[in-house]
Amino acid sequence: MRSDIITASCHDIDQEFPALVLAAGASRRFGRPKALLSLSERPEKTGQGRTLLDCAIGQGRLLSTDVRVVCGAWYPLVRFRCRAQPSRWVPVADWELGMAASLAAGIRSLGPSVKGVFVLVADQPLLDRQALKAFGDAARCFPRQPAAADYGRHPGVPAYLPRWLWPEVLTLEGDRGAGRILALANATRLDIPGVRDDIDTPEDWQRIRKAISQTSQQARQFPG
Template identity: 60%
Template sequence: MVADNGQRRRQACAAAFRAKDTLPALVLAAGASRRFGRAKALAHWRDRPLLDHAVGQARQLSADVRVITGCRGPLLPLRAGRRPSSWLHTDDWPRGMSASLKAGMDTLPSTARGVFVVLVDQPLLDRDGLGRLRDAARQAPERPFAADYGERPGVPAYLPRWLWPAVLTLEGDQGAGKLLAAAGAWRLPISGVLEDVDTPEDLSALR
């Protein structure tokens, strides 16, 4: 009984800590992985599913990590090694990345001042770069921040709350890149953003 009470207290403390984190993180893992041919999120790199790496990256940004599932929703929680704060399923996943992003944002608390967005297919993201993104957003939560892709901003990114209404107008496989550019997002160098995994060949190249 003492052990049970101790565990409950730890869980309550963790929940309270997450509730105070006003900058949650979304991991988008709802796609069908058509180019990959199977569940890309569960493909292994360095002895872990890509999803585990993404959850770990999101943990560097926020204590409140929410994974958005779709096509293979029931399978991902069963196979994942690292547990997010919550699993969120969307039936609208065939509508593309924009639907996953909207589904995640619909669950965010009213206290959230902004949200980080992480993809499931960028396992080489630099820890220091993620730290810079986290620190920048916490210092200026009203400003948008994004990884620097050279000619454009992209994910991982931080979307302040005032930008959310525009995000909710996205359709299909549109991400937030154009919105971030239009909003003048501050770009941060994050090594590894260009080494994403779309096909089995991409994953083999990383290995």
């Protein structure tokens, strides 16, 4: 086992289709670690609330039992503040180099039996759960076909990267994801509501937290 990979749980691991949650950035535009933002309406009343990263780990579990968090700038703080624990924490020593370094670290943490990997980010809390699960099911049915969320002009995260595409992903540099590679590979694009609701600024967070609050109120009024 590589020394820079920290195992939190080693049972019930999905060996063929793991999920990576990319959460290594410094959140410079936001001004503090986005991964630790509380989703609770009144965390001062309930103690440390469920965080954005907790939410992202839950999203990953809709795709795989093996969910790995790729971390960097705020590690190990994020580990200790998370309620949900992933299968593995994968620290990135060169996280300052951007998303490409995070993707590379995550992929290099995977074993030889893996057929493909799901990739998510930690700041899309409004992803539709049913659409996300359907995305995972579709990727497993066609494990050699790249797939990604449809952003209109380009594919993006959440994404599924089959193993044959990894060598190209490992050539990426800087703060670039695999969107261009997915486009050139004719990735299947799926509609996943909520993909455009990511959090870059405090204003984004206020808008999205309001939407989360409204959804929670509706769930309490009309329980399933």
